[in-house]
Amino acid sequence: MSRYRGKRVLVAGAGVSGRSAAEALLAVGAEVTVTDGSADRLTALASLESQGARLVPGLDAPPEDVDLVVTSPGWRPTAPLLSAAADAGVEVIGEVELAWWLDQDKPEGPSTWLAVTGTNGKTTTVSMLESILRAAGEEVVACGNVGLPVVDAVRAGHRVLAVELSSFQLHWQSALRPKAAAVLNLADDHLDWHGSLESYGEAKAKVFAGNEVAVFNADDTWSSRLVGSAGGRRVSFTLGAPADGQLGVAEDRLLDRAFGTDVVLAELSEVRPAGPHNVANALAAAALARAHGVAAEAVAEGLRTFEPGAHRSVVVAEAAGVSYVDDSKATNPHAADAALRAHDSVVWIAGGLLKGADVEDLVRANAGRLAAVVLIGRDRAEFSAALGRHAPDVPVDEVAAGDDAGMLEAVRLAHDHARPGSAVLLAPAAASMDMFTDYAHRGRAFADAVRAVLSETPAATTRGG
Numbered sequence: 001m002s003r004y005r006g007k008r009v010l011v012a013g014a015g016v017s018g019r020s021a022a023e024a025l026l027a028v029g030a031e032v033t034v035t036d037g038s039a040d041r042l043t044a045l046a047s048l049e050s051q052g053a054r055l056v057p058g059l060d061a062p063p064e065d066v067d068l069v070v071t072s073p074g075w076r077p078t079a080p081l082l083s084a085a086a087d088a089g090v091e092v093i094g095e096v097e098l099a100w101w102l103d104q105d106k107p108e109g110p111s112t113w114l115a116v117t118g119t120n121g122k123t124t125t126v127s128m129l130e131s132i133l134r135a136a137g138e139e140v141v142a143c144g145n146v147g148l149p150v151v152d153a154v155r156a157g158h159r160v161l162a163v164e165l166s167s168f169q170l171h172w173q174s175a176l177r178p179k180a181a182a183v184l185n186l187a188d189d190h191l192d193w194h195g196s197l198e199s200y201g202e203a204k205a206k207v208f209a210g211n212e213v214a215v216f217n218a219d220d221t222w223s224s225r226l227v228g229s230a231g232g233r234r235v236s237f238t239l240g241a242p243a244d245g246q247l248g249v250a251e252d253r254l255l256d257r258a259f260g261t262d263v264v265l266a267e268l269s270e271v272r273p274a275g276p277h278n279v280a281n282a283l284a285a286a287a288l289a290r291a292h293g294v295a296a297e298a299v300a301e302g303l304r305t306f307e308p309g310a311h312r313s314v315v316v317a318e319a320a321g322v323s324y325v326d327d328s329k330a331t332n333p334h335a336a337d338a339a340l341r342a343h344d345s346v347v348w349i350a351g352g353l354l355k356g357a358d359v360e361d362l363v364r365a366n367a368g369r370l371a372a373v374v375l376i377g378r379d380r381a382e383f384s385a386a387l388g389r390h391a392p393d394v395p396v397d398e399v400a401a402g403d404d405a406g407m408l409e410a411v412r413l414a415h416d417h418a419r420p421g422s423a424v425l426l427a428p429a430a431a432s433m434d435m436f437t438d439y440a441h442r443g444r445a446f447a448d449a450v451r452a453v454l455s456e457t458p459a460a461t462t463r464g465g
Contacts, residue, residue: 002028002105009033010062012081013072014041014055017095019048020149021070024102026051027155033066035059035081062090070098073145073168094172096165099150101175111154113177114288115144115163117170117207118184118223120335121281122146123309125184126164128285132302133160136294145169160292167203177210180291182284186222187334205229213291215284218246235259235291237283239276247283247290254283254299259290266300273313277338311443313339316450321420324411324450327427328443333362336429340366345422347414349446351377352430359386359429367391372417374399374410378434402435404445411449424450 007030011022014036025032026048033054036042042055049055061084062069069085069092077083085092103110114133116125126142133140140160143153153161163178170176186201205226208214214230217223218238227234235245235258242248242257249255249268256263271282286299308314311328318324327339331352340346340362346369363386372395375383380398387396397413399406414424426446436442 002030003101004068005029007031007067008063008065009068009070010035010059010066010085011070011072012036012059012075012079014038014045015072015074017149017151018070018072019045020151021095021098022048022053023051024098024151024155025070026053028102028105033063060084062088066090068093070095071172073166073172077171092172093174094169096144096150096163096169097173097175099154100173100177102151103154106154108157111158112160112179112292113163114160114292115165115176115178115181115207116184116284116288117165117167117181117204118217119187119332120330120338121184121277121284122164122166123329124278124312125182125281125285126162127309128282128303128306129162129288131306132285132289132294132299133162133292135302135305136289136298138292138294162288165207167200170206171203173206173209176206178207179211180213180215180288181207181211182215182288183207183217183223183226184281184284185217185220185334186226187332201226213288215287215291217280217284219280235287237280237287239279239283247287249279249283254279254286256286256290256296258287260296263296265296266303270300270303272303272306273308275313275338275342278313311440313342314443316447317454319454321422322415322418323423324454325423325425325427326443326446327425328432328439328446330427330429331431331439333357333359333429336427337362337365339425339427340369343423343425344369345371345419347372347374347417347422347424349374349376349410349414349424349426350383350428350430351375351380352428352432352442353377353434354379354382354430357430359383360390362429363387364390367394370394371419371422372396372414374413374417376406376410376435377428377430377432379430383429404448406435407442407445408449408452411446411453415453 009030011018011034035056060080130142138160141158142162143150145164145166208230211232213233216227218236237247241250245258247256252268254265314326316324330336330339367390375398399410432439432442
């Protein structure tokens with residue numbers, strides 16, 4: 001018997017997670033109302049009406065008879081509907097919290113949750129973890145912020161869940177208790193939503209509640225600080241040689257000194273994409289897998305067979321000694337820093353929506369590797385000012401046009417600046433919604449623009465995007 005049978009539940013948001021929550025609640029006998037400010041999104045859920053759901057546009061307060069509100073992760077706590085629910089004493093949870101309780105109620109028993117959060121690297125780490133667990137023969141799926149709603153993963157019956165959790169999702173959690181969880185790093189991001197870095201960190205730290213194993217990044221100050229809230233065993237990873245209780249790198253190998261004695265997990269060369277940040281992601285994934293009892297051989301096999309996701313340090317083309325690299329997923333300064341550090345000479349395409357983040361340290365740290373910069377997006381002025389202070393001799397072009405035409409102009413300018421041995425790197429350090437639908441649209445626009453610019457260059461070698 002589900003704890004939600006007969007409950008009157010309001011689902012706030014008719015997007016992907018809202019649809020999944022509504023369908024799951026209807027399946028267990030709840031009375032469901034769905035609200036959203038977008039009539040188009042509600043129309044897309046019309047099929048739920050035949051199952052008994054009510055679709056009500058634009059509610060600013062929950063109906064008086066509502067027992068519970070399930071909110072989509074993008075809704076801020078200050079949204080009128082959620083504020084009104086709190087004032088009325090109505091419990092508000094997120095889709096991931098709903099998934100947790102639905103999982104606990106399964107007759108066959110709950111699945112094992114292995115969770116990952118952090119500012120950057122979450123999707124890569126969760127995908128690496130999924131690959132490792134599959135190599136070990138586990139019935140596993142990557143879910144959560146990676147794309148597949150956790151509710152859908154639970155309802156599908158997967159026995160192990162590799163769960164990517166955003167700070168938005170974690171904000172609404174209270175009961176969630178993954179078997180093992182990792183905080184990869186923390187840097188300025190989503191400050192417009194959380195209000196401060198401290199509040200952002202508090203949301204991330206919720207992933208450590210009640211774990212058997214808490215995995216943290218010994219090389220990251222905030223990750224090391226947040227693990228202080230963990231009550232279980234603490235295991236860290238480092239890019240240096242590991243001490244006892246750590247995973248790390250020694251003699252070009254990933255080494256485990258936490259779940260064994262000098263256990264070789266994989267060769268450093270087997271980590272893809274290359275770069276220190278992805279080595280850290282691989283170590284975090286390995287630590288979570290080892291916490292679940294996975295053998296070292298499966299870690300190695302999983303990393304060997306892992307296929308990197310799109311728009312994450314993907315070489316789109318190579319021509320005349322210049323590589324064209326799509327890292328559109330670098331949506332904040334911390335991620336862009338990792339992308340820039342992978343190259344010695346960069347023509348950098350940057351800009352977009354900074355969401356309250358500061359690019360001062362990013363520009364200062366990477367000024368010496370910048371051959372030229374092309375700025376796009378709404379917050380170009382903040383990048384330009386930082387470049388003027390820390391890289392005054394670096395050529396800077398600005399593109400005012402938006403969407404694909406603006407990206408084509410940006411790539412043309414970058415191509416003109418590029419010299420053999422350099423990389424034209426799209427690592428925007430900002431969100432994409434001022435010019436594009438999302439970071440994937442931005443990455444596709446970059447790849448299309450590169451192919452267009454190089455189309456008359458016989459020496460170009462393009463790759464699939």
